[in-house]
Amino acid sequence: IDLSADITRRIRLQVGTGAGIAIFSQHVPVAASRNRAFTAEMDAAVMIRAARDRWVQFGMRMKHISNGLTAWENPGVDNRLLFAGMSWRVSAPR
Numbered sequence: 001i002d003l004s005a006d007i008t009r010r011i012r013l014q015v016g017t018g019a020g021i022a023i024f025s026q027h028v029p030v031a032a033s034r035n036r037a038f039t040a041e042m043d044a045a046v047m048i049r050a051a052r053d054r055w056v057q058f059g060m061r062m063k064h065i066s067n068g069l070t071a072w073e074n075p076g077v078d079n080r081l082l083f084a085g086m087s088w089r090v091s092a093p094r
Contacts, residue, residue, distance in 0.1 A: 012047040032073040040064045053089035
């Protein structure tokens with residue numbers, strides 16, 4: 001889920017959150033854990049309009065991965081990521 005708010009005509013703030021399940025080919029991150037993990041993340045970004053439907057993004061994302069106490073060991077992993085990117089709108093015929 002992402003929410004955004006226009007600060008000016010060229011600057012937009014965006015926050016988001018998400019959850020899901022990740023499946024790995026091995027037990028992650030240690031042998032006594034599981035190959036299936038639950039994930040949760042949230043992020044915040046500043047978007048700057050580069051052209052009509054193009055935006056440059058800069059932000060930070062926090063992500064947590066855990067097996068939810070479904071194995072002998074549950075060494076949850078927390079990550080903080082800085083990111084940059086570009087997005088644009090693609091129009092499809094109706």
